[in-house]
Amino acid sequence: MLTRNIRSAVLTAAVLLCSAVPALVPAAAAEPAAGGPGWTAAPASGAGTRPSADGRPYFYLEGAPGTVLEDTLALTNPGKKAVTVRLRGAEAYNTASGGSALRATDHSWITPAARTVKVPARTSARVPFSVTVPTTAEPGDHPAAIVAAAGGHETGVRVQLRVSGPTLSALTVEDVRIDKGRGLIHYTVVNRGNTALTPHLDIRTEGPISGAHHITGRTLPVELLPGRRAQLTEKWPHPPALDSASVHLAVTAGGGAHGTGSASAVFVPWWRLAGAAVLVLAGTGGWFAVRRRRLRGKGDGTGTGTGSGPDPYEGDSSTRDMTYTDSEPATAGAAT
Structure with missing residues (x-):
């Protein structure tokens, strides 16, 4: 097996060879949109573990801990001027709201064959890269990306990396x-x-x-x-x-x-309950005010003596018709 240094030298030679003999971009290829980067980055056709006839939307690589995986990135420049593209690997992560983002630091697992690639006008360059899976890597998915930057624009090509071993979805x-x-x-x-x-x-x-x-x-x-x-x-x-x-x-x-x-x-609609409570309190206060006035009206004109006040025995006929007599009994007969 080639050592890592030899492997890197081979990859570098490959990308330089690809750049030296660029593939012409078909004349039918559309020009990039105004304000766009003027170039594209995508998985190269005919490479990788899951190629397809209509191209791959992302890289898919799988291997056991300690293995080295390889694939190829395609840089296409349909413009009229050469473009110098900088490449690096980056780890993917989730933002707090669940969105996808890439780390600003380089991914230690991913090594492009060249960090900087000059793509001539109307040509494509194929850039190999390697993924070295550490021996201590845990099984499962380790999403990453190849980041390409040039002319103030940056784009990431997804690398769906899975380390072989037991998987758990939870x-x-x-x-x-x-x-x-x-x-x-x-x-x-x-x-x-x-x-x-x-x-x-x-x-x-x-x-x-x-x-x-x-x-x-x-x-x-x-x-x-x-x-x-x-x-x-x-x-x-x-x-x-x-x-x-x-x-x-x-x-x-x-x-x-x-x-x-x-x-x-x-x-609970507190504002509605508060309005109802105000109405209840207002109604209760009004009732007590009316009740108080009635009680005060009944109290007027009451007093003592033989004035025009009410009869103290009014309503009790048994007491008013009672006849009082002497308490001493009559003497029988007459004295002689």
Whole structure:
């Protein structure tokens, strides 16, 4: 087996040879769009582990720890001036919102045959590169890219790299919470396995008043890489106005990955209740005011003596008709 230094020298010679004898770009090839980079980078046809008749959208490489994998990048310059393109390898990762991005530092596994390639006008250059898989590499997916930059523009060609060995597809749904004010459902999906996942989401809600509803079922526009997490948000189209409702999330992905999460919230229209409370208090206050005035009216004109006040015995006829007699008994007969 060639040593790494010899292999690198061979790759460098290959790219220089390809650049020295460039392939002419077909006359029918379209000129790049105005404001575009004026050149393209893509997997070379007829190379790699998964070539196809209509070209490869990305590189796919697979090997065991300790192996060296090889493929070829095609740089095409349809313009009228030569272009100098800089190449490097970069590791892919997920942003906090689940988007894909590339590290600014060079990937230690990927080595282009040449870091800088000059592509003459209306020609293509084929640039070999190698991927050295460390002996300590863990099995599973290790997404990366070949980054090409020239003239202030940068583009990445995806390298789907898999290290041979056992694979596991697993995910969890965490930190589910409800934003009642804006009708939003926030949650986090975490890739707990070693394969890249494209999650599918299902959300249902239920409440004693609003009942059960299916909100959404769709594939998320996210490729979640191994060990990464994504903080996502879904719109709750019609949250209940008055209910104690709960939301249940189920996320699935290829390979049998499955995760669930839930949260609940009490929906109370406080502004409506406050308005009703004001009306109740106003009505209650008015009733007490009327009651107080009536009681005061009944108290007027009451007093003592024989004035025109009410009869103290009014309503009690048994007391008013009673006849009083002496308490001493009459003496029998007359004294003589």
